[in-house]
Amino acid sequence: MEIDYKNIKVIGFDADDTLWINETYFREAEVEFCKLLSPFETFNKIDHELSMKHMEHLAIYGYGIxxxxxxxxxxxLELSNHTxxxxxxxxxxxxxxxxxxxxVELLEDVELVLQELSKNYKLIVATKGDLLDQERKLEKSGLLDYFHHIEILSDKKEANYSNLLNHLDINPSEFLMIGNSLKSDVLPVVNIKSNAIHIPFHTTWVHEQVGASETNGKVYKTINKLNDLVALLN
Amino acid sequence: MEIDYKNIKVIGFDADDTLWINETYFREAEVEFCKLLSPFETFNKIDHELSMKHMEHLAIYGYGIxxxxxxxxxxxLELSNHTxxxxxxxxxxxxxxxxxxxxVELLEDVELVLQELSKNYKLIVATKGDLLDQERKLEKSGLLDYFHHIEILSDKKEANYSNLLNHLDINPSEFLMIGNSLKSDVLPVVNIKSNAIHIPFHTTWVHEQVGASETNGKVYKTINKLNDLVALLN
Structure with a gap:
């Protein structure tokens, strides 16, 4: 089953690594952190511990810097044995x-594509993470005028997207989600019988990676660059 | 000019210190922090420095724990001279x-009042702070079913409320905001010609206090307890 583009009313864009670079900054921060702690442990060990701690803390701290x-x-504190x-x-x-x-460093063609799509669709940003941080990035990006509003989701699971559609007062067939994460932007959307397009980013956080069994039989489209959207939707 | 209650369609509730206790936990945390740092400074000095730092950081960190x-x-680090x-x-x-x-410790009569008002109005939570944290509190509170959704505002200024009304697709006269902070929940709402009711909480963060000149000539109503809402709106 293909996406029926003529039904689409609202397009949701993931923000980090879909509109602008983000993951790269986390990677750079990790490297800096590993350097700081290098008197105590190897890079690999430090990086692994940070990754584990960050995931363990997602439930209490959520996403964000x-x-x-x-x-x-x-x-x-822990890796240095409190020294x-x-x-x-x-x-x-x-x-x-x-x-x-x-x-805020925009990915290729972002402004051009939003300019084009905003003529015929209601565009929103649908992102995890911190509202203040995302609003600040959107303001710095110069893209604010293309979007109707920002939706901050505490997570990107099926229930969060169902709530979003409720809130937008549209049917699943009228929504299209665009993002770089199969796990967060694509699969949960497809699972509630809505539409999603995947645009891979060159690095993807290990926490966001999915196995082949999870994508098996799911209908979504992958495009290589945001600009390909225009041809699909016009 | 009195509030014209028959126009009201959507009621927005501030969450912290309007639906449940919050400020009290910050005060308790401050006391604990002052005790921890008591080898280095007086309580007053520590408390003052923390308050200043927290306010200085609002622009970069935003609200929340x-x-x-x-x-x-x-x-x-600073007060101990890095020791x-x-x-x-x-x-x-x-x-x-x-x-x-x-x-989550609910304030008096909250559930009763929401139960009553949800029969005739769309209720939303409109709060600053962290979405994950507020969603968690709402879930723990058992109040989830009374609310259409949570609106997280990065700040509570006039522009944020104007965006909110746009987003809700209603006129200022159709909205009523309920909250404990004159500065955040009442004055900006009244300033965009919408409606607000003030319910004071016993402690109010110094950052949220306003001078008499700011309230002078503004039309809003103050009630002592949430339960008084029912008589006003029914």
Missing amino acids: KGFTLSMVEVA VSNKTIAKILEIGKDMLNKP | KGFTLSMVEVA VSNKTIAKILEIGKDMLNKP
Whole structure:
């Protein structure tokens, strides 16, 4: 079954790594963190512990840079056996602030595509993470005018998308989600009989990767670049 | 000019300190933090520095417990002249997690009032702070079914409320906001010619206090307890 584009009324865009670069900044922060803690452990061990801690903390801290920063502090205490210097802790806080202050670097053709699609569709941003942080990025991006509003989802599971459609007051067939994560942007949307298009980003967080069995038999489309959307939807 | 209750379609409830206790937990956390740092400074000085840091950080961290925790860590480093122990840092992280895990303690009559009002009005939660945290509290509260959805606002200024009304697709006269903060829940709403009712909470964060000149000539109603709403709106 193909997507029936003529039904589409609202297009939801994931933000991080779909509209602009994000994952790259987390990777860079991890490298900096590993360097800071290199007196205590190997890079691999530090990176692994941070990744585990971040995932363990998702339930309590949720997504976003503040929770990630708190996780870095906790890992630093633990991996150093509570001997890490105050100076290192201060540097970790700085890593977090630097991430929050990063410039917004748009992915290829984003503005062009939004300009085109906003003529015929209601566009929204549908993202996990922190509202303030995402609003700030949207403002810095210069893309604010193309979007009707931002929807912040505490998670991107089927129930969250069902609530979103309810809230938008549209049927599943009238919604199209665009994003770089099969797990978060595509599969849950397809599972509630709505539509999704996958645009892979060059790095994908290990927590977001899915096995072949999960995608088996699911109908979604993959395109290589955002610009391909215009031909599909016009 | 009185509020014209017969126009009201949507009622927005602030969450923290309007539906359930919140500020009290921040106060308790501050006291714990002051005790932890008492080897370095007086209670008053520590409390003052934390309050200043938290406000300075609002622009970058926004509202909520995670940013507050990061601020506590930073104040601990600074006030101790970078001599605070790792153990104390670990305890600060624990204070933050304890806050996130606090039980939800409803204010008086909340459930009764929501039950009554949900019969005739669309009820929403309109709150600053972290979506995950607020969703968790709403779930714990048992109040989820009374609300159409949660609106997370990155701030509660006039523009945020105008966006909210746009998003809800209603006129200012059709909205009524209920909350404990004059600054966040009442004045900006009244300023965009919508309606608001103030229900004071026994403690109010100093950042949320407003001077008499700001309230002068503004039309809003103050009630002492949530239960008074029912008589007004029925």
